[in-house]
Every structure is written in structure tokens, then in C-alpha cells.
Amino acid sequence: MWTSTRPAATALDSADALAGLRVRYELPPGLIRLDGNSGGAAPSRTSARLRKFAEHRWMESCARRFAPDWELEARTCAAKLARLIGAGECELTVAETTSVNLFKALVAASRLRPEHSALAVGRDCFASDHYLARSAAAYTGTELLLFDDLAELPFDRVAVVALSHTDVRSGAVRDPVATTAALHEQGVLVLWELSESAGALDVDLHAWNADLAVGCGHRYLGGGPGAPAYWFVAERHQRELGGRDRGCDGVLSQAASGFSGAPSTLALSELRHGLSMLDGVSGAELEAKTGGLVSLFVDRLLRAPGVEIVPPRRGRRRGPQVSLRHPRAQLVVAELFARGVVVDFVDPDLLRFSFAPSWLRYIDVWEAAEVVREVLEQLDRES
Structure with missing residues (x-):
């Protein structure tokens, strides 16, 4: 052009x-x-929505005791996000921060591949991701491998490879379908970091055949500062991780949400509003x-x-x-x-x-x- x-x-x-x-x-x-x-x-109308929340939401929450507000908001966010990133609602959890979710996803991957002794994380992921990845490796008793080139990895020892779909510094985008297929041939799980992609690029985790994914709720998704992040666990892995045997029926699986803290209802509300801006796109x-x-x-x-x-x-x-x-x-x-x-x-x-x-x-x-x-x-x- x-x-x-x-x-x-x-x-x-x-x-x-x-x-x-x-x-x-x-x-x-x-x-x-x-x-x-x-x-x-x-x-639009973010300021007005925040005022309404402060004035009315707590009283409404007291009146509705049949389900926590944060759970309803989280399910709504998961449903909207699932459409944008090619996932099932039951495969998504909206909570925590991206790096904390990366920690949980790496721990899950180690459980799925207990015979492998290493976790691999790309250097093109965020520095905070590297920090939490070190904690995940220490927690699981595995070795953390930070890499620039996939070819340098000892695949016979690697349980999972975590990659940023979009490089945070150069803006370069990996081919997710070819990369995932090549890593699966090596017997390795694939975890995609989507923070720099979702809401700006065509993300389809099912088409990519992704095993795990994480991403933030701000940036292109409109959740604003402090928005909760999300993580994805493919349905095919959830039973092995101890998930509820309910299938993708709209119920968040235990595998994906079993050890997530309750996110802020206010933050979830704003993420839902931000995701609504992309309805129909x-x-x-x-x-x-x-x-x-x-x-x-x-x-x-x-x-x-x-x-x-x-x-x-x-x-x-x-x-x-x-x-x-x-x-x-x-x-x-x-x-x-x-x-x-x-x-x-x-x-x-x-x-x-x-x-x-x-x-x-x-x-x-x-x-x-x-x-x-x-x-x-x-x-x-x-x-």
C-alpha cells in the first residue's frame, strides 16, 4: 500500500x-x-458505568445471593472472549494477571507431561513472564529453558514450549498453525501468549490446535488498567488435569478455574464492557x-x-x-x-x-x- x-x-x-x-x-x-x-x-460511557457501579452494585449484590457477581461476570467475559480467540467458553478462565496465569499453565503442562524435566519459554515473552516461569519451574522441580530459537531446544526433555504470538519488541508474528504442528510432532505441548494479538489479529486457538494459552484483558480488548487476564486449557486436557466431566456446556471447567482467585467484580465489569465493543466483529x-x-x-x-x-x-x-x-x-x-x-x-x-x-x-x-x-x-x- x-x-x-x-x-x-x-x-x-x-x-x-x-x-x-x-x-x-x-x-x-x-x-x-x-x-x-x-x-x-x-x-464509551466508562466513567458513567463506574459511577453506577459505585452507587448501585453493592446493594444489588446483597439482594442477589444465589450466585456471586464475579462468577456471573467472569462467565459473560469468557463467552465474549471465546468468540474472539476461537475457544470454547468452558476452556477459558478470566482471572488474575497474565504472568500468574502463565505460572498456572506451566504447572498444568508439567502435570500433563510428568516424564519431561524442562519448561521452555521464549525470550520474546514479557520479562514478568520469565519471572513467574522461574517460579513454576521451581515449584514443579523442572528446569527452565529460555530460548531464542526453537531449534536449540532438547525436545526429549521439554514438557511445554511457551511462545509469544506477537513479539513485544519487534512486532513480528509467528505462524501458529505450523509452529504448533511442528512442536506436537516432537511430543511437546504448546502454550501461546496472546497479549499483543487478541483484539488486533485473527486468533483461533482451535484452528491452531493449541494446548494452552494466556493473555491480558487490556490492550486491544478494552478492559483498561488492572483488567483481569485469562487462560485457556484445551478441553482434551481437562479430564487429565482433574476437570469436571461436563464437556463444553458453558460451565467453566475445574481444570481451567480450579485454583483462581476471585477477580474484582468492578474490573470484570469493565472488561465485559470492553469486549462488548467488539461484538459482531x-x-x-x-x-x-x-x-x-x-x-x-x-x-x-x-x-x-x-x-x-x-x-x-x-x-x-x-x-x-x-x-x-x-x-x-x-x-x-x-x-x-x-x-x-x-x-x-x-x-x-x-x-x-x-x-x-x-x-x-x-x-x-x-x-x-x-x-x-x-x-x-x-x-x-x-x-
Whole structure:
């Protein structure tokens, strides 16, 4: 895609099948938010919903004693999320944080493969994931292997391989179907980290034949700061893990939810609201728009001075984020914010731009790219 003029970007917006989603979010005037993987825009009427919760929800909870509010909210969230990530509601638990859920998923994998002595976690997962993975290895008496390349792993000893679907630094996306199939041939379970993908890319855990998965409830899912995370256990593994023998009948399995703490009802309510913003939208539609936004941005910055567009690893495609390397990245982020473009800084020298298909327009991306070019050209002249 090459969109060199504002009218061309506007034309893309006119043809955008997801353009109507934008009105479902609260977008401050004068700001272009390219920070979708840090939380992004709030769903519409968030403030009013929080006030209503504070004024009425506790009294309603006292009046309805037949089921805890958090359990009802968790089931609703699981049902909405299941549609977005290609899972059964009974395979999902909405609770805790992503890293805590990773701990539980790794422990579950060790129980499923007790004859294997190692847990493998990709270095492209979050640092907090690595920390909890060390705890999981210590708890299960296994060895933790952190790796860059799958080929370096001793598969005869590995119970599970945990991979980030989208690399948090480069934005590169793995091929989940081919990767899962190759690892299954080695007798290894596969655990996908979906935090940087769900809500922006086409995620289908059943089609991938995934064994386990975890992900956060904020970023592209709209749950906001402190949103509960989720974890997935494929139904085929649940009986071995001690799950209730009920099948996918809408009841959360004991295997997936048996040792989760009760999440905040307030946080669950906001996650449910955020997921509702994506009602009626398919993962394929989200991914198609994400790809268009990213291509437009990259094309506009190909010849920008003083900056390197971090490429995906060989054999991988680019996901919903673009990272630029610049020696004065922190200053660039500050200059962009002063001009109304919100992005992330990753120490020591990366600017990270995230493209949420639910609220961004092509014209937003075009204008943001122009501002980035202006800042980079100014710094280049001053150097």
C-alpha cells in the first residue's frame, strides 16, 4: 500500500468496514493514540458505568445471593472472549494477571507431561513472564529453558514450549498453525501468549490446535488498567488435569478455574464492557484493518532520516505494532506527545507504535506519520 496524500487516506476510511466501531470509544480531541498495546482508548460511557457501579452494585449484590457477581461476570467475559480467540467458553478462565496465569499453565503442562524435566519459554515473552516461569519451574522441580530459537531446544526433555504470538519488541508474528504442528510432532505441548494479538489479529486457538494459552484483558480488548487476564486449557486436557466431566456446556471447567482467585467484580465489569465493543466483529476483519494501518505507517516512514524500522525476523510477518530505533528515542516520544501523538518508549532506544483497528482511522495514521517525519527531520537538522 502506498498512500501519499490525505485524500487517499480519507478514501480508505470511507471504504473501511470497521469505521463504525470508532464511536464506541472515548477519544480525547487533539490526540492520536498509537499506544493500543498499553491500554489505549476507553470504551464509551466508562466513567458513567463506574459511577453506577459505585452507587448501585453493592446493594444489588446483597439482594442477589444465589450466585456471586464475579462468577456471573467472569462467565459473560469468557463467552465474549471465546468468540474472539476461537475457544470454547468452558476452556477459558478470566482471572488474575497474565504472568500468574502463565505460572498456572506451566504447572498444568508439567502435570500433563510428568516424564519431561524442562519448561521452555521464549525470550520474546514479557520479562514478568520469565519471572513467574522461574517460579513454576521451581515449584514443579523442572528446569527452565529460555530460548531464542526453537531449534536449540532438547525436545526429549521439554514438557511445554511457551511462545509469544506477537513479539513485544519487534512486532513480528509467528505462524501458529505450523509452529504448533511442528512442536506436537516432537511430543511437546504448546502454550501461546496472546497479549499483543487478541483484539488486533485473527486468533483461533482451535484452528491452531493449541494446548494452552494466556493473555491480558487490556490492550486491544478494552478492559483498561488492572483488567483481569485469562487462560485457556484445551478441553482434551481437562479430564487429565482433574476437570469436571461436563464437556463444553458453558460451565467453566475445574481444570481451567480450579485454583483462581476471585477477580474484582468492578474490573470484570469493565472488561465485559470492553469486549462488548467488539461484538459482531471477526478476527479476520480486525487483522485485515490492522495490516492496512501498519502498511500505511511503514510506507510513509521508509525514507525518514535517522531512524531504523525494526524488521520482523526472517520468515515472520509484521503484527499490530511497529518499532523504530532512534538514538534519542525518549526525546522523540516526548516531542510526539507534545504534538498530540501518543506512543510508547522501550528502553534504551525504541519507539513502539501500536495500531488498534477498533478505534484508529487511516487518516489518523497518515497524520501521525507526518508528525513523526517532522520530528525526525527537525532532530536531523539539529544534529
